[in-house]
Amino acid sequence: MDLTGAIWHKSTRSSGNGGDCVEVADNLPGVVGVRDSKDPAGPALTFEPATWKAFVEFTKQH
Template identity: 50%
Template sequence: MTEHTIADASTLSGWRKSSYSGNEGGSCVEVLDGHPAGVPVRDSKNSHGPALVFSAEQWNTFIDTVKSDRHG
């Protein structure tokens, strides 16, 4: 499954900000748990913008990669 886009992510509720995002207003992402199509991810500074939706497998691979710091 490849990712797809939700054009206006503001129509969804229950977003949570990444625990790695600070409060200084910089680069922050939000995710939405429990969505039937997968894991939506959006830029927290653009709540009316698009969200990419990844399969649970793709999202878990990304999280594992970040946690292991394999990309520097």
């Protein structure tokens, strides 16, 4: 999947010391990208927006 144009945002749950950070890009139509901020050129996972929303809501409850 081409994520050119993705605007990446660091998770608010990531630690503030520069480690273990997750970045999410939700500005592209029909896809949400997730990557490791320590390896921005590395692989990224992609999800349908509804699937990502369900995951986020689930994690808020647990």
